[in-house]
Amino acid sequence: MNEDGVRIEYAVHFTRGRHGQLDLQPGEAPPEPDAEAGAVPRIAKLMALAIRFDGLVRRGEVADFAEIAALGHVTRARVSQIVNLLNLAPDIQEAILFHEPVRGERDAIPERRVRAIAGEPDWDAQRDMWHSRAESHRNE
Secondary structure, X not given: OOOOOOOOOOOEEEEEOHHHOEEEEEOOXXXXXXXXXXXXXXXXXXXXXXXXXXXXXXXXXXXXXXXXXXXXXXXXXXXXXXXXXHHOOHHHXXXXXXXXXXXXXXXXXXXXXXXXXXXXXXXXXXXXXHHHHHHHHHHO
């Protein structure tokens, strides 16, 4: 309150900005995400990242995947693992991207298994591997 007896109130909240610093934002804080809804599977995020990396190189925004690795402070081998997901049959890529949210590690699709599927050059064989992976995952 100031000396005139006037009180001014503002609704504000903090968010995390770049590099983790706190940023003051106007208005009420947005509601917390529903924990019951689950999370986007990690493999779906990696699939989207592979598509993004490919687009950056195709548009010439970066010279090559080695530059992406340098910019992301990861090894070129890791970027190759991610980009190799683009070798999956289009329907498998779509299934990964639109996979239902997961609630825990047991629901997740293991990246290592998907990388093994991506290493198979024949899309029909990939589909067989993918469907057998889905069957074995359901039975676990």
